[in-house]
Amino acid sequence: xxxxxxxxxxxxxxxxxxxxxxxxxxxxxxxxxxxxxxxxxxxxxxxxxxxxxxxxxxxxxxxxxxxxxxxxxxxxxxxxxxxxxxxxxxxxxxxxxxxxxxxxxxxxxxxxxxxxxxxxxxxxxxxxxxxxxxxxxxxxxxxxxxxxxxxxxxxxxxxxxxxxxxxxxxxxxxxxxxxxxxxxxxxxxxxxxxxxxxxxxxxxxxxxxxxxxxxxxxxxxxxxxxxxxxxxxxxxxxxxxxx
Amino acid sequence: xxxxxxxxxxxxxxxxxxxxxxxxxxxxxxxxxxxxxxxxxxxxxxxxxxxxxxxxxxxxxxxxxxxxxxxxxxxxxxxxxxxxxxxxxxxxxxxxxxxxxxxxxxxxxxxxxxxxxxxxxxxxxxxxxxxxxxxxxxxxxxxxxxxxxxxxxxxxxxxxxxxxxxxxxxxxxxxxxxxxxxxxxxxxxxxxxxxxxxxxxxxxxxxxxxxxxxxxxxxxxxxxxxxxxxxxxxxxxxxxxxxxxxxxxxxxxxxxxxxxxxxxxxxxxxxxxxxxxxxxxxxxxxxxxxxxxxxxxxxxxxxxxxxxxxxxxxxxxxxxxxxxxxxxxxxxxxxxxxxxxxxxxxxxxxxxxxxxxxxxxxxxxxxxxxxxxxxxxxxxxxxxxxxxxxxxxxxxxxxxxxxxxxxxxxxxxxxxxxxxxx
Numbered sequence: 174x175x176x177x178x179x180x181x182x183x184x185x186x187x188x189x190x191x192x193x194x195x196x197x198x199x200x201x202x203x204x205x206x207x208x209x210x211x212x213x214x215x216x217x218x219x220x221x222x223x224x225x226x227x228x229x230x231x232x233x234x235x236x237x238x239x240x241x242x243x244x245x246x247x248x249x250x251x252x253x254x255x256x257x258x259x260x261x262x263x264x265x266x267x268x269x270x271x272x273x274x275x276x277x278x279x280x281x282x283x284x285x286x287x288x289x290x291x292x293x294x295x296x297x298x299x300x301x302x303x304x305x306x307x308x309x310x311x312x313x314x315x316x317x318x319x320x321x322x323x324x325x326x327x328x329x330x331x332x333x334x335x336x337x338x339x340x341x342x343x344x345x346x347x348x349x350x351x352x353x354x355x356x357x358x359x360x361x362x363x364x365x366x367x368x369x370x371x372x373x374x375x376x377x378x379x380x381x382x383x384x385x386x387x388x389x390x391x392x393x394x395x396x397x398x399x400x401x402x403x404x405x406x407x408x409x410x411x412x413x414x415x416x
Numbered sequence: 417x418x419x420x421x422x423x424x425x426x427x428x429x430x431x432x433x434x435x436x437x438x439x440x441x442x443x444x445x446x447x448x449x450x451x452x453x454x455x456x457x458x459x460x461x462x463x464x465x466x467x468x469x470x471x472x473x474x475x476x477x478x479x480x481x482x483x484x485x486x487x488x489x490x491x492x493x494x495x496x497x498x499x500x501x502x503x504x505x506x507x508x509x510x511x512x513x514x515x516x517x518x519x520x521x522x523x524x525x526x527x528x529x530x531x532x533x534x535x536x537x538x539x540x541x542x543x544x545x546x547x548x549x550x551x552x553x554x555x556x557x558x559x560x561x562x563x564x565x566x567x568x569x570x571x572x573x574x575x576x577x578x579x580x581x582x583x584x585x586x587x588x589x590x591x592x593x594x595x596x597x598x599x600x601x602x603x604x605x606x607x608x609x610x611x612x613x614x615x616x617x618x619x620x621x622x623x624x625x626x627x628x629x630x631x632x633x634x635x636x637x638x639x640x641x642x643x644x645x646x647x648x649x650x651x652x653x654x655x656x657x658x659x660x661x662x663x664x665x666x667x668x669x670x671x672x673x674x675x676x677x678x679x680x681x682x683x684x685x686x687x688x689x690x691x692x693x694x695x696x697x698x699x700x701x702x703x704x705x706x707x708x709x710x711x712x713x714x715x716x717x718x719x720x721x722x723x724x725x726x727x728x729x730x731x732x733x734x735x736x737x738x739x740x741x742x743x744x745x746x747x748x749x750x751x752x753x754x755x756x757x758x759x760x761x762x763x764x765x766x767x768x769x770x771x772x773x774x775x776x777x778x779x780x781x782x783x784x785x786x787x788x789x790x791x792x793x794x795x796x797x798x799x800x801x802x803x804x805x806x807x808x809x810x811x812x813x814x815x816x817x818x819x820x821x822x823x824x825x826x827x828x829x830x831x832x833x834x835x836x837x838x
Contacts, residue, residue, distance in 0.1 A: 189621065190619065251620065252627050253620075254615070255616070279504075283590050297607065297608065304636065304640070329663075333662045337585070337668070337669060341520065348671070349581070358502065360499065365554045367672075
């Protein structure tokens with residue numbers, strides 16, 4: 174068959190683009206979601222793990238990884254500043270499938286108890302920072318910091334109601350999140366394995382969140398550069414020498 | 417070939433689906449015998465109801481003893497969590513008490529100590545569940561007590577779990593914050609999709625050929641830069657504004673609570689004297705387990721240091737409670753004591769206990785002879801004339817006996833198939 178008209182060529186090109194975008198999206202849903210479950214894990218699964226120290230610090234550090242690598246590949250090869258948003262949207266798709274089908278549908282946990290960490294604002298910030306600065310170093314410094322600093326306030330909008338205080342009938346003062354953690358039992362997740370509010374940032378009193386987020390931003394910048402090199406390594410094309 | 421493989425896969429999956437049984441319990445019999453015998457000994461467990469409606473409360477009460485000679489293979493119970501085991505949050509834990517102290521968070525327990533637990537449980541999801549008391553040991557894992565089936569009977573559609581906050585609001589924890597979650601998540605998903613669409617609507621793969629060959633302004637236009645500037649500023653402003661509005665809406669919030677509570681020792685009462693305060697002393701001389709007869713025999717030296725006659729009437733180990741049928745005629749697991757009868761105050765007597773039943777096999781406790789640390793453990797119960805009780809730890813090496821068709825001591829034909837006891 175003779176090749177098509179220019180219009181048909183454009184049509185075929187767009188369909189090819191869409192197929193590859195969908196394939197990449199599916200691969201990212203699987204890969205990034207597994208990474209997130211294995212690293213962030215309980216801090217992201219459960220409402221009563223989302224604290225002011227560990228959740229705030231670890232989540233951006235561990236989730237800037239794939240976005241950094243994919244940003245490198247998409248920006249260097251395609252000049253597309255969507256690597257972070259693409260990764261985070263894929264991650265959120267996988268997370269919500271998991272939380273609704275598994276956690277809610279099979280195990281009966283209320284959806285509000287297993288809501289993931291919202292990272293879209295952080296991802297958009299990282300993408301636009303790369304596009305405006307055109308520098309991985311500046312993106313690491315400022316984008317990594319913004320990626321971390323935006324996480325807590327972006328999530329507080331839905332998290333705040335769960336930090337209302339409750340006087341439990343047996344005596345203690347608890348947040349609603351603590352109470353849900355106690356009542357919605359997880360037989361294999363006893364309370365002592367919660368790594369929350371532990372550490373030595375004691376002189377900051379109630380204002381520990383910005384300090385944790387700032388530290389998370391600093392490390393996120395370092396991890397960003399590390400994973401940019403991962404993207405460079407994975408995105409490299411090797412050719413065999415002709416003999 | 418493909419069809420054959422597909423048919424074969426379908427057959428295998430079908431066979432697995434048809435033959436797979438329902439998982440009714442929690443695999444508690446799979447725990448190694450020394451874990452169940454020499455760590456936490458659960459006894460006196462009571463389920464106040466066997467059937468509840470969604471929203472209805474029941475109580476799970478009981479006692480457990482912490483074995484003094486804690487096995488080296490398990491971390492010491494310096495950090496534990498009092499819990500119960502059910503499949504998911506099918507039943508809600510409304511209250512948890514240990515020796516009269518509320519234990520919402522984790523706590524610690526002492527070796528040799530005795531503890532009374534009470535948990536108030538609320539039915540939630542319709543179904544029948546095996547409910548066990550459980551103690552989680554940090555770095556050691558869960559230790560489960562005996563289980564009972566409890567049915568949550570009724571429609572749980574519309575189930576509410578209301579709680580009143582200290583600021584006076586009543587919130588339903590089943591649905592709290594769903595509007596905010598849907599609203600904010602929905603908004604950011606729209607923004608994220610819009611950002612992706614803004615770029616993905618352009619030809620995609622063609623750009624790989626263009627990078628470095630065409631002017632940069634053709635790939636990322638000044639208009640794109642303006643749009644990116646709007647996006648980055650808009651993102652920061654929207655996050656900041658949302659956060660400020662939320663802080664205004666919820667001015668009083670508290671952080672997650674991570675405190676520990678101290679649980680005092682169980683105080684003795686007239687009816688029950690814990691191990692540490694027991695006036696009867698027991699020295700374990702030896703133990704023999706006869707494999708074919710499912711029979712555990714222990715020789716003990718008992719000294720009655722109390723001022724009342726005491727009769728050895730029970731042996732509890734690994735969730736099995738053997739009782740003297742003379743004291744408890746309805747007991748399912750029978751204990752034979754020789755010499756039989758009360759021990760006078762001040763008297764020291766050598767006593768033989770014979771706990772023979774197929775439950776040893778059924779509960780996979782006969783496996784204790786294959787443990788790396790072949791020692792038995794448990795508690796014995798002494799009763800005075802008014803059935804006031806003292807408990808004392810026993811334990812020591814256990815020697816296997818493979819003589820067919822006999823019990824350790826009597827040789828009587830007590831062998832029964834374990835299936836008779838299900």
